[in-house]
Amino acid sequence: MDSRRRPMGGLGGEQRRWRFLTDETSETRQDPADKGGPVMVAVDFAPDSEAALVWACGFADCVGAGLAVLHVVHDPGDAPGYYRQGKQDLLRPMEDVATEMLEEFLEDFANKHPDLGAVKKAERVLVKGIPATRILEMAKTKGARLIVMGSRGRTGLPHLLLGSKAQRVVQMSPIPVTIVKAAANDD
Helix, strand or coil, X not given: CCCEEEEECCCCCCCCEEEEECCCCXXXXXXXXXXXXXXXXXXXXXXXXXXXXXXHHHHHHHHXXXXXXXXXXXXXXXXXCEECCCCCCXXXXXXXXXXHHHHHHHHHXXXXXXXXXXXXXXXXXXXXXXXXXXXXXXHHHHCCCEEEEECCCXXXXXXXXXXXXXXXXXXXXXXXXXXXXXXXXXX
16 A cells, blocks of 8 residues: 655645555644644653643644643552652542642743743643553544654664654644654763
8 A cells, every 4th residue: 555645736825745655545634823722731740741831832833823732640559549749648639649740841841941931831731541541532532633752762672662742642632743752961
């Protein structure tokens, strides 16, 4: 089966659309810059999430879009309903800890990147569930034009054992998804 991407129309000031052609079907997807919803960036507080948020802020500013920062609280099997932020922390309801972690992450981000104004106006979204599923559900609920995620880029056995939330979102998303990796740390 031959699958190709072909731009439809010119590249001037016209609206850009991409047609994804296969032998059986064809569908048209709109360029994310042309849609009116926010850019949704899913974060898990890792360096790749920070890189994804930097990219999402830049894109949102370029296209004049809002920004929604999403964290999905995944219920750990050994302590359902509770998170521990530090070793000295007592177990607390995971929504409380996750809310604090999200606010701290965004505050640190705003201090490190004061030139990225989109994050200051960003909608904060915190939900519980299975990350890939909830990311897609929230993107649909918010009418997101684009999903942005960080990825650690695991390969081999770790990828097979742990899977990839980003890969699942890319495979299942009806809207464009951008995956961002943090620059390699050469320490």
